[in-house]
Amino acid sequence: MSMQQLLLDVFTPPKPNLGNFLVGKNAQVLHSLHALAQPSPANRLIYLYGPPGCGKSHLLKGAAELLGAGVLKGADRFVFKSATPTLIVDDIDQLTPYSQVQLFNACNAHLAGEKPVNIVMGSTYHPAELKIRDDLRTRISAGLCWRVEPLTDEEKFNALQAVARGRGLELSEEVVEYALRYFQRDMGSLMAVMDGLDRFSLEQHKPVSVHLLRHWMKRRESLVVKE
Known part of the structure; x- marks a missing residue:
């Protein structure tokens, strides 16, 4: 070279994964994400939030690597596909109204025991502060919500x-x-x-x-x- x-x-940071995440006060958060790879975790719908730089996007990318999935950005338009086993969405506060409906449908399918089996989401905001449709906020709040501590x-x-x-x-x-x-x-x-x-x-x-x-x-x- x-x-x-x-x-x-x-200045190219190492590729994010759950193994190189510096835990700090987030041991339970990390444990809940690792558990998604197990046969019967207690929670498969997880929402991470916290201030910029706290590591939530790192954790979402790490979960995606663990589960063999990609990470969607909230600004990206996406269509819910019922065959998708894992859905990971970052910056959900930026979802368009159309994409909010798609995520709502995915959450409903998940809660009905269908696919996606895993849904992991993230944004800067506490669930109560998310400016999204009320029914989607309710679905998110029904899952496991973690604040990622910097x-x-x-x-x-x-x-x-x-x-x-x-x-x-x-x-x-x-x-x-x-x-x-x-x-x-x-x-x-x-x-x-x-x-x-x-x-x-x-x-x-x-x-x-x-x-x-x-x-x-x-x-x-x-x-x-x-x-």
């Missing part, structure tokens, strides 16, 4: 340190605090930063430091491709 490829690709700065700090130790890196408190202060604070982006910084440290034959981090950023910015 060329140096240009190395630096331009470093990691605290302390949890992010500890997670980054743990990842670094696993790679044989020594990160000073100053380096981690710099990353938390100046980069996107979702864990996918922060993990991508650690990955890129690790590779750059090896290429430069220098230990990780704030100085190296700044140098890496300057090198990366100088390689931005202009259209």
Whole structure:
């Protein structure tokens, strides 16, 4: 891999799955999603909500990988198909009126014991705050509703340190605090930063430091491709 490829690709977060989700206070949420792969989970209709960056989209993609399904976005128009075993929809607050009817029909089929067997949904809003049709909101509320709790700065700090130790890196408190202060604070982006910084440290034959981090950023910015 060329140096240009190395630096331009470093902010690509790892592919989300349930195994690389940093749990924090969301152990029960993760357990309920893993349970969907079991023969008789207690709940197969699950709604996740929480603020941007909390990890709910990561969890939906992880559930999709686990169950061999895709993830629909609320802004995408879709038609409910009765043969679909698993339906996963993110940003349901953006559903069009037509798509809301389709999701309502899917929920009714699910509650009647038909397909889809699994329905997993997500958005920023608590069910009561969703600006969608009342009957669909009622169906969603009848399932298992989880608030996905964001990691605290302390949890992010500890997670980054743990990842670094696993790679044989020594990160000073100053380096981690710099990353938390100046980069996107979702864990996918922060993990991508650690990955890129690790590779750059090896290429430069220098230990990780704030100085190296700044140098890496300057090198990366100088390689931005202009259209």
